[in-house]
Amino acid sequence: MTIVYILVGGGGLIVGYFASLKLLAAKGKSASDESKKILDEAKNEARELLYKAKEESLKMQEEIKKEEQQKRRELSQNEQRLLTKEESLDKKLEQAEQKQDNLQKQIEELGVKRSMVMENLSKQEEELERVAKLSQDEAREELFKKIEKEHVVDLVKSLDKAEAEVKSKAKERAQNIIAEAMQKYAAETASESTSTLVQLPSDDMKGRIIGREGRNINTFEHIAGVDVIVDDTPETVIISGFDLVRRYVAKIALERLVSDGRIHPARIEETIVKVREEVEVMIKELGEKAAYDTGVVGLSPELIKLLGRLKFRVSSGQNVLKHSMEVSFLAGQIAAEMGANVNLCKKAGLLHDIGKAVDHEIVGHHAHIGADIAKKFGMNEKVVEAIRSHHGDPEPKSLEAIIVQVANLIAVNRPGATVDNLDNFIKRMEELENVANSFPGVEKSFALHTGALVNVVVDPEVLNDLEAIKLSHELARKIETDLQYQGQVKVSVLREKRVEDIAS
Known part of the structure; x- marks a missing residue:
């Protein structure tokens, strides 16, 4: 405050000094009167400035006191909060130490109990070995048998209950999936043999089929690759052969020759060649239709042809193309229920027996032959794996492969699907x-x-x-x-x- 007074006084002196200079410079006036007047005015101004300075000083003191009191209150509150937290932490630390002590006591008690149990078990084993002169493994087995014998009723009840629950849930789920898939697919089944009958207008036609010295029938069998059996069956000729394509070609060619009436070696060759070309076109159309009906896309033309050839392939009395379409549909239905890749399952199901189209020409199991064919024509690795493993050799690894295997078993084992010896x-x-x-x-x-x-x-x-x-x-x-x-x-x-x- 003293500094403020000094500054105010100094300011007044400076003002008076400059005012005096002014008075001296003014000519024609009384220097002393003027100087007094100016000095009085300066003193008045100095008093006013000093008064104002005192007021400002008092205001500043009040504000400083208020601010100091506020900070002291805040410090007091913070100090109280810290004390409260410290007390809470002390309590928690004390509780944690108490829990740790309790846990340590429990661990020690468990250790003692475990030692007692191990000691009793060791005594029992030693007693068994001493009485029965058994080895440790034999004694352990005897102990298990004893426990099993004492609690056989409880064990049987527990096993029966657990097994019943698991079987019930698994069976219900499996039945729902399989039944829904089979319900959505109702396909006729047809058994096909290794021979085909051709009806003749009369028995006189048999002699024309045989020809002079058997030339006609020998030519027909040589070109068609089948056996033609002419016996005493009225108005009927039997075409025999393991290859359904050859048998079909031979049947159509023979029917046309009989209808035309011109039966000689040159005509026989011409007719069989023409029918064979028509059958190749039909095989392609059959493959395309099978892919279209099952909703499978992305198959190469070569795979389409092989697929069509399955129409003329029989396995266990079941047409392989119909079987493949059935497996494709069932696999798609099961995959949809189980959240698997539906398109992949349908494609693998349709192609799973593709190896049967050429297994009479290539040595090996049709599943491995089919997998190699699918891989050759750029099929997905999972499709290849499903085809290779659909008979369990090797074991299926992916969910889709398992679904194709199951669908194949369903299609094979449903009533009337196959002919058993x-x-x-x-x-x-x-x-x-x-x-x-x-x-x-x-x-x-x-x-x-x-x-x-x-x-x-x-x-x-x-x-x-x-x-x-x-x-x-x-x-x-x-x-x-x-x-x-x-x-x-x-x-x-x-x-x-x-x-x-x-x-x-």
């Missing part, structure tokens, strides 16, 4: 029963439903309920590894104890 059927039934009878405790077994079910009757005095469950699982695994079959084989183990008495 009686000898093979009997052999398969005997193999199933022999495998079941090889297990100890089995009294007899029956293979039913064309091998889809094996009923096994066991001796209740030899096997208990838990061992019967084990037998069903072991028998199922043995059938999987030792036998070849299509679809699934259900194993049913029957354990029944009958008590009889006679009232006389």
Whole structure:
């Protein structure tokens, strides 16, 4: 404040000084009067300035005091908050230390209990070894058997409940998917043999077909690549051959020759060549139609031709082209239900048996031949893998490959799809029963439903309920590894104890 007074006083002196200079410069006036007047005015101005300076100083003091009080309040609040947080942290730290102590005590208690359990187990093992003179592994097995025997009822109930739940859910889901796929696809099935019949207008035509010294029939068989059987069957000639394309060409050519009436070697050759060209065009159209009907695109012309040739290929009495279209449709339906690649499954399903179009010309399994063909003509690697693995050799790796394999099994095993040989059927039934009878405790077994079910009757005095469950699982695994079959084989183990008495 003293500095302010000094500054104000200095300012007044300076003003007076300059005012005095003015007075001296003014001529014709009284210097002393004027100087007094000016000095009085300067003093008045100095007093006013000093008053104002005091007022400003007081205001500044008030503001500084207020600001100082506000900061002190804020400091006090911050200090209080810090103290509160410090107390809270101290409490949490104390609780954490207490929990750590409790955990340490629990760990120590568990360690003691574990030591006691291990000690009791060791004593039991030593006792078993001492009494039965068994090795450690043998003693462990004996202990497990003892536990199993004591709790056999609970184990059987738990196993039955868990197995029933899993089977129920899996079966329901699988049935829904397969049933929906099969419901959406209803295809006729036709069994085709290795021979074709050609109807003749009369038996006189047989002599013209044979020709002089058999020239006509020999020429026909040589060019067509089939066998023509002329026997006592009225007004009928049989064309025999394993290649359906050749048989079809021969049938059409022979019908045209019979209709035309001109049957001689030159005419025979001309007719067969012309029919063969027409059949090649028809094969292409059949392949294109199959691809169009199944919604498969992106196939090369060579694959289209091979696909059409499947129309003239039979497997287990089933037309392979119809079968391939059915697998394509089923695979697409299953893929849609399971969230897989629908187009890829449909394409792999349509081409899965493409190797059968040339498997009579190339050595090897049709699945591997088909995979090589698909790869050669630029098919996706997953399509190639699905074709190669649709018979399980090698095992399918992708979901799409598994779907194609399942669709193939459904198409093959649905009622009426294939023609089975009686000898093979009997052999398969005997193999199933022999495998079941090889297990100890089995009294007899029956293979039913064309091998889809094996009923096994066991001796209740030899096997208990838990061992019967084990037998069903072991028998199922043995059938999987030792036998070849299509679809699934259900194993049913029957354990029944009958008590009889006679009232006389």
